Amino acid sequence: MNIPPLPESLLDEIAQVVGPRGHTRKGDEIAPYCRSWRDNWRGSVPMVVSPKSTDEVAQVVTLCARHQIPIVPQGGNTGLTGGSQPHDDDSEIILSTSRLNRIRSVDPTNNTMTVEAGCILQSIQLAAKEHDRLFPLSLAAEGSCQIGGNIATNAGGTQVLRYGSLRNLVLGLEVVLADGSLWEGLRGLRKDNTGYDMKQLFIGSEGTLGVITAAVIKLSPLPKERQTALIAVTEPLMAVTLLSNFQQRTGEQVTSFELIKRELFDFVFSHIPGSRDPFSQSHPWYVLVELDGQGDQGSLRPIMEELLTDGVECGLVADGVIAESADQADRLWHLRESIAEAQNHEGGSIKHDIALPLSSIADFIAEGTRELEVSFPGVRVAPFGHLGDGNLHFNVAQPVGADRETFEQQRGLINRIVHDLVATYSGSISAEHGIGRLRREENRRYKSVVEMALMRKIKEALDPNNIMNPGKVL
Numbered sequence: 001m002n003i004p005p006l007p008e009s010l011l012d013e014i015a016q017v018v019g020p021r022g023h024t025r026k027g028d029e030i031a032p033y034c035r036s037w038r039d040n041w042r043g044s045v046p047m048v049v050s051p052k053s054t055d056e057v058a059q060v061v062t063l064c065a066r067h068q069i070p071i072v073p074q075g076g077n078t079g080l081t082g083g084s085q086p087h088d089d090d091s092e093i094i095l096s097t098s099r100l101n102r103i104r105s106v107d108p109t110n111n112t113m114t115v116e117a118g119c120i121l122q123s124i125q126l127a128a129k130e131h132d133r134l135f136p137l138s139l140a141a142e143g144s145c146q147i148g149g150n151i152a153t154n155a156g157g158t159q160v161l162r163y164g165s166l167r168n169l170v171l172g173l174e175v176v177l178a179d180g181s182l183w184e185g186l187r188g189l190r191k192d193n194t195g196y197d198m199k200q201l202f203i204g205s206e207g208t209l210g211v212i213t214a215a216v217i218k219l220s221p222l223p224k225e226r227q228t229a230l231i232a233v234t235e236p237l238m239a240v241t242l243l244s245n246f247q248q249r250t251g252e253q254v255t256s257f258e259l260i261k262r263e264l265f266d267f268v269f270s271h272i273p274g275s276r277d278p279f280s281q282s283h284p285w286y287v288l289v290e291l292d293g294q295g296d297q298g299s300l301r302p303i304m305e306e307l308l309t310d311g312v313e314c315g316l317v318a319d320g321v322i323a324e325s326a327d328q329a330d331r332l333w334h335l336r337e338s339i340a341e342a343q344n345h346e347g348g349s350i351k352h353d354i355a356l357p358l359s360s361i362a363d364f365i366a367e368g369t370r371e372l373e374v375s376f377p378g379v380r381v382a383p384f385g386h387l388g389d390g391n392l393h394f395n396v397a398q399p400v401g402a403d404r405e406t407f408e409q410q411r412g413l414i415n416r417i418v419h420d421l422v423a424t425y426s427g428s429i430s431a432e433h434g435i436g437r438l439r440r441e442e443n444r445r446y447k448s449v450v451e452m453a454l455m456r457k458i459k460e461a462l463d464p465n466n467i468m469n470p471g472k473v474l
């Protein structure tokens with residue numbers, strides 16, 4: 001289809017609203033906004049707009065609504081499902097929140113912080129720390145992703161087990177709606193039963209319902225002590241049992257519980273300079289576990305040791321190392337966080353971000369691995385992820401020496417095997433990365449007709465002209 005160019009007069013009007021520093025029309029400046037983090041989605045727009053205030057966002061959206069021009073909201077552009085990429089036809093504009101980057105206020109008594117959408121996640125963590133508080137969202141992209149993008153994707157990360165995902169960490173939102181009007185919902189309340197919970201509609205909506213401009217986020221006490229251990233186990237079921245033992249013994253103190261298959265560490269040791277195996281021998285699976293506490297320094301250490309010793313005695317634990325310092329803990333985390341980069345060096349990797357009931361995870365891994373290995377001999381099924389949340393990145397690496405392109409042509413078939421099995425186990429095909437464009441068609445296959453119809457009704461009610469990130473999610 002031949003799409004007419006966006007009207008120059010409109011682009012000029014938008015430029016006037018945001019001023020010369022608030023927009024670009026230069027191809028080389030626009031290009032990075034149009035490429036995804038993994039460079040697997042590319043698009044094109046005639047303009048990137050970066051308003052510096054909520055009022056400017058509202059004015060831009062009002063203009064776009066009047067001319068029915070689609071808007072792609074963009075934060076740090078680290079999303080993994082193509083949600084922040086425009087289509088490849090110059091029919092949309094990108095609205096970047098990067099200049100909406102003020103921390104408006106911190107209320108240590110209420111344990112809340114009011115932040116603008118473009119604040120980088122890491123800067124929020126640091127600001128919370130300055131007030132002796134913790135903002136617990138933590139993920140490998142935290143140096144680039146923005147809180148607006150985190151909220152729009154209901155981001156998860158490594159501490160969901162204890163603190164919940166973004167849905168649990170947001171108390172209020174400010175949102176520019178698709179007609180340009182402003183919903184001022186910046187409440188710092190933990191209880192509010194005055195009708196539908198509107199903020200939850202926008203959390204996880206991936207830019208399809210409005211532009212989030214600010215949020216009130218929940219803070220927690222800064223942990224006084226942290227213990228980190230890497231534990232070797234022989235199979236996933238042992239990791240699941242171990243998690244239960246940790247939780248029975250320490251309750252809420254288990255902050256992270258990450259499962260890693262050996263092959264992934266082999267990738268890391270081969271490709272990430274400076275990384276080395278903390279164990280003297282190889283084991284089939286590992287768990288990276290972290291305990292946080294408010295007690296005196298050193299009080300968690302005996303508990304971690306006791307849990308490891310008990311685990312060895314009852315045959316759950318093959319070996320374990322406890323970090324002796326924050327620096328050693330960082331090094332253990334670095335191994336975990338280098339997996340994505342290391343995988344890139346091993347050729348094609350077909351990725352899945354799935355959620356399952358914890359009680360089914362071990363069976364799922366066994367059955368999924370078997371099915372894939374039978375159907376695609378030589379593939380390397382390499383799951384890892386947030387086991388404590390029932391969330392696996394069930395990744396399938398190409399056979400050694402295979403042609404990448406030929407392997408990636410099997411993507412549809414591999415996805416079908418994995419996701420059909422996820423459905424059999426009553427799981428989800430997107431635990432934390434969202435739907436974007438990547439999982440849009442598949443979502444239709446696995447969600448019920450009634451649920452899809454409800455989602456469409458909400459979209460039609462809030463964005464009747466379909467200008468907010470069209471073609472994503474729905």
Ligand SMILES: Cc1cc2nc3c(=O)[nH]c(=O)nc-3n(C[C@H](O)[C@H](O)[C@H](O)COP(=O)(O)OP(=O)(O)OC[C@H]3O[C@@H](n4cnc5c(N)ncnc54)[C@H](O)[C@@H]3O)c2cc1C
Nearest residue numbers: 075076077078079083146148149150152155156157207212
């Ligand atoms: C190395 C790496 C590790 C990662 N680890 C994790 C992880 O552990 N857990 C996890 O959940 N994710 C993870 N991600 C994915 C990604 O970081 C998250 O989805 C993150 O929340 C996206 O934030 P962003 O600011 O980059 O959003 P973007 O990529 O810019 O946008 C993501 C989506 O949100 C929409 N959006 C952005 N800002 C707004 C706004 N202000 N209003 C409305 N809509 C908006 C966009 O249109 C798009 O649909 C990882 C990514 C990378 C690259």
